[in-house]
Amino acid sequence: MAARTIPSTTARRAAPHGTSPTRIAAGLLGLLALPAGAAPLLDVNFDNVTGLSAPGSVKTIQNILNTPGELPAGTTASQTAPSTRNINVRRSDDAINTSSWAVTMGFGSFFTRPGVTNQFLVLGDRSGAIGDPVGVGTFLVALPFVVPTLGSLTLSFDYAFNGLDNSSVDTDAFSARIVDQLDPLNFFDLMSPLASPAFGSGRVERTLDVSANLASLAGRVSYLEFKLVQGGSGTTSAVGIDNIRAVPEPGTALLLGIGLAALTGSAVATRRRRGDPA
Numbered sequence: 001m002a003a004r005t006i007p008s009t010t011a012r013r014a015a016p017h018g019t020s021p022t023r024i025a026a027g028l029l030g031l032l033a034l035p036a037g038a039a040p041l042l043d044v045n046f047d048n049v050t051g052l053s054a055p056g057s058v059k060t061i062q063n064i065l066n067t068p069g070e071l072p073a074g075t076t077a078s079q080t081a082p083s084t085r086n087i088n089v090r091r092s093d094d095a096i097n098t099s100s101w102a103v104t105m106g107f108g109s110f111f112t113r114p115g116v117t118n119q120f121l122v123l124g125d126r127s128g129a130i131g132d133p134v135g136v137g138t139f140l141v142a143l144p145f146v147v148p149t150l151g152s153l154t155l156s157f158d159y160a161f162n163g164l165d166n167s168s169v170d171t172d173a174f175s176a177r178i179v180d181q182l183d184p185l186n187f188f189d190l191m192s193p194l195a196s197p198a199f200g201s202g203r204v205e206r207t208l209d210v211s212a213n214l215a216s217l218a219g220r221v222s223y224l225e226f227k228l229v230q231g232g233s234g235t236t237s238a239v240g241i242d243n244i245r246a247v248p249e250p251g252t253a254l255l256l257g258i259g260l261a262a263l264t265g266s267a268v269a270t271r272r273r274r275g276d277p278a
């Protein structure tokens, strides 16, 4: 019964407070015009990690996770023997970056940026050029975020993967996946369309339709998980990672905007029905 007066009173009274249909429409048009989509769900470049004061400085993942705010809350890491210091963040003037692409040397300055000291994540090496540890190991970092329920999601990161693969035993491999926080068997492999094992470097950028590709993960807390496996004795590999981003695409932002506009309109209508001041 209250609905009889809502259309006219909402439009007339709401105008001075900035929620008129005209303003909502203008806001939606603004969203339509946005080229870059909504705020990122993940945006990690490791340049905020403190304590790397000189070339060769290494800050272990354990120390980083003990420093609030240097990685997203809830980030996890794990590594097996032979050492517990083989996941870390380093500077672009570290030997692992500046050494050549020769096997078990470095990343050929892949992470160097003009005029700045860039910082990046290393999986599978303790310090200096690649070479320590030699042997079997698994090195994993997982960053949490919530997969949107609608639209599409673009995930991107830069990586460099150099190693000595004793493939007569097991293959050294680098993987990147989106994994359900509560169900490790529910995951989406970001690397499977690429050459594997992907020795080399490059930028992975994949835009996924949530309903088509990530339906079982939609709305759930998930991890963007990076893992290096050294598969057998005599193998020595390392991976560098930087510029990790997860961004909802404009379609998702627009739908979110429509949802917010609907909620705003609903709140105004509720206040009108209750007779509250705007």
Ligand SMILES: [Ca+2]
Pocket: 045, 046, 047, 118, 119, 120, 242, 243
């Ligand atoms: Ca960086």
Ligand SMILES: [Ca+2]
Pocket: 125, 126, 127, 128, 129, 130, 131, 132
């Ligand atoms: Ca080393």
